[in-house]
Amino acid sequence: MPARVEALTLERPRSLKAALSMLARNPALMPIAGCTDVYVSMQFGTMKPQRFIDLWSLDELRGITVKGDTLTVGALTTYTGLIESRHVVRRLPMLVAASREVGGVQIQNRGTLGGNIANASPAGDTLPVLAAANARVVLRSSQGRRTVPFEQFYTGYRSSVRRPDELITAIEFPAIRGQQWWRKVGTRRAQAISKVMIAAVRGRDVRIAFGSVGPTVILARQAAAVLQTGGSVADAQAALLTEIAPIDDIRSTRDYRARVAANLLAQFWNNSR
Amino acid sequence: MRFTLNGRARTVKSHPMKRLLDVLREDCGLTGTKEGCGEGECGACTVLIDGVAVDSCLVPAAHVEGLKVITIEGAAKTRLGKALQNAFVEHGGAQCGICTPGMILAAAPLKPGASLHEIKTALAGNLCRCTGYPAIFRSVEAALTRKKEVIRARAR
């Protein structure tokens, strides 16, 4: 058991409006939803025990809708919810692929897309997908609503533009024109934190994103530009290596991550049209 | 906190952030749900909430309010539970047994006709150190086959 449970408090707003008011009054409240990381972080000391605000029952943050070209996914959509949504299956197969490789079924049934974004891990499984998909994060506070392009959402290691009084309420995806590609390299076939991850779209525009090779998800603009303008895979790989910053850690090495990221890039380009 | 536990209404007074695993084992006295890691990796703490498998070591007590929880003690209440329990005994799916409650509940939502890959996927969040897994797959397949036969027999 992680922290002493008596040291924690849990606010349980009944509506999004109530939640936002609570956050406005007390921005130190930590929003929680599926809780697949909360207890783990507390136990391993990466999160201090504190006052939480529970979003789990806020159905306003659920739901997947399509309007025109835009697919909107509620922040509380679980990975299972993404996998089972016919809209997501049709429009964002790479998001379904990523969701299928999160942990195991038990984690998929509880972890949420909003939580994956808010948790801001460099290894977040959906984050390269959101970058490659050019998604937009919808943030709300008691002051109002704003939308942030996903590629501008993170400012550094585990930090984002989300203000403490804001909640991620939904993620918007434009129509994706082109082939989608995704691959995660983990320590085993399930229950694996990724060592390297690629998500990409090949259409008239090429967008390529990598996870676990930097302090945050990396949109490989230069590598994509090389390929988009007809450059060679080798040149794109060279460009990629200047854009990523992999490290040695207890799971893998810098050299492995760099080499495999380059290989994943080549595999994507050589196997897509 | 009010919820349904293995088919019966239950009221528990506990801190809202107390882990469901601890609520089940300590407040409800049901020790069939096991703690193998406390970090959602081993699945030994798997329970069903409204029919869906979750790691109870990661669920705050507050989140089961008004919902239906099934632990291994109530596995026979699920469609496949009893068949799984029998199959694990018959086919050596349980050696030391510590992972077995979680395995059975993770397998319980499977539909008859599930492929080996679907079985592996349903169990991917459950670790076993004794069996190496083949006997667990055989047990689940046997339970699914048996269930299919029972359903067919009833239909006739």
Add this chain to the structure above:
Amino acid sequence: MLYGATIRSTIPCGKITRRRIDLPAGFIVADHRDIPGKNYVALIEPDQPCLAEEHVRHVAEPVLLVAHHDKHGLIGIERHVTVDYAAATPNYDPEKSDLCFKRIAIDKGEIDRGLRNADVVIEGEYRTGHQEQLYIETNGVIAVPGDGQMTVYGSLQCPYYVHKALVVLLNLSPDKVRVIQTETGGGFGGKEEYPSMLACHAAILARKAGRPVKMIYDRVEDLIATTKRHPSIVRHRTGLTRDGKLMAVDIDVVMDGGAYATLSAVVLSRGVIHAAGPYRCDHVRIRGRAMMTHTPPNGAFRGFGAPQTQFAVEAHMDRIAEQLGIDPVRLREINALKPGDTTATGQHLGDDASALPVLREAVKRSHFTKKRRQLKGTNRGIGLSLFFHGSGFTGGGEVKLASKASLELTATGARILVASTEIGQGTRTMHAQIVADALGIPFDAVDVHEVDTEFVPDSGPTVASRTCMIVGKLLERCARDMKKRLGRQTPAQYFRAHGPFTVTAQYEPPPGLRWDDERYAGDAYGSYAWSCNVVELEVDPVTFEVTPINITAVAEIGKAIHPMMAIGQIEGGTAQGIGFALTEEVVMQDGRMANAQLTNYIIPTPLDAAPIDVAILERPYLHGPFGAKGVGEMPIDGPAPAVINALRHCGYDVRSIPATPERLLTARR
């Protein structure tokens, strides 16, 4: 009941300068002064303190104990009970260590003569790392004090080891100490000796508090503080004729024992005895040493030294095959031990020596030869390993253990009384089968007494693949004795007429078994089981991930008392061996396990499991119950070298495990 927690050393090596306790009332703190008897965990050497006195020799060494009525009140206790140290320089390299726990020398023939007569000499160095047993249920005990007594309940394999440790620590007479095994969620050797330490801790607190104390480790503490497989460095220098006949086998084995001796001497023993593999050679020299390093003590884990040394010899054999241009199967056929041959320790093998039958069966079933040819030059490879495993304690060990088993007549049948524990391998069922068959009564009429030292005799530890072959044999003898006494009567009839009686049998070495502990020569084990693994795998050229595709395991085990359970042992041990080969790594940083979470210590999940084709051969061992030998450990000896040999086949030269993708990156030939 109180809950207990352990305050552990935060440095790998140094002197304790101060203990600081800043706690309100309601907490009980114990240190080494609270130990009434001797402050060591009795096992083999009296070197491991139960609680550190002046010095610590490894990170996580136990220094203080704390008990409290609320287990949640112990969370964060390390902030209130602190120990200051004067750190000294640690050594993590077993080859640089100046403390040797054990040295063993095995000599057969004349090694220099063998080397001179060889056409070619091939050398190699092979390394294995720590491996964690990873039982899904962590270590835990409850100690209940009485008036001048102590009872301990626990998740454990060896109640009498715990009993002995408590007697020494608490200075109580043996009849005042009672140990009861509770239902145990996996052991694999990880609960062979460690529970003695934990039981001693709980007992110290229970005695001081005058109340029962429960101590259950969470996964992180269990990973950081408890025993692991000994890392090894094994060097081979092998002389052969040009056609592949072994002329000289010269092996050096170094094992990293960690900070205290624990079982290192015996791990080394089994390791060196198996180091030459299942092969015939007239000239053998094996040197082994188990060395101290400032890391948590290593201990028992399935295989117990043999997985390390057989990894080396089998990886070496394939390099030899390649250098000589000989097919790896042929090389084994030429040199495999046959009935009548002598082992490295000079033991004559009987008719149940089955190296060749298991090799041939595995090669056939896996289509090895065809695939070896077809897969060459692809991303797939196929490799094999041939291995063996002695059952029971080495040499004179079983005689020293002098194990006993008892069988009690009951109103409805018979009751088994042994100290052998059920830890998932099917002890209770298998023992009941043996008794039922030997006694001629239905299986359901046999029951097994709870393992409680108050009632069961010392049958020895549940280790060393001896629970069937040795203890099962004792039970068979008991049953046959009981049957004679029953005459024509059923147990029920006899019981009604005469009441109950108990038969006890004690270990008798098979006639002719001779072991010389000084020269380390002779009959190392009563019997050996034999096995061959074939692993077919694929390496992803993009990610260097290794995927086992098909695994073949053929094992000759004398007699499968319960075929399904024997298959279970083979499948389970094989999976652990695959983990040992590919993913399981203890990352040590400054003497501490840095990846002490299940998310970072990688064992296979269901999606990683490859199909295992298991075949059991039976060549009865005369002195085993119904011919049975041991089966529990052998399956983990073979997969790692088979994997490494398959990797060699598809172009990767790997000589240390785990063969992670990061290592394959630079291993391409």
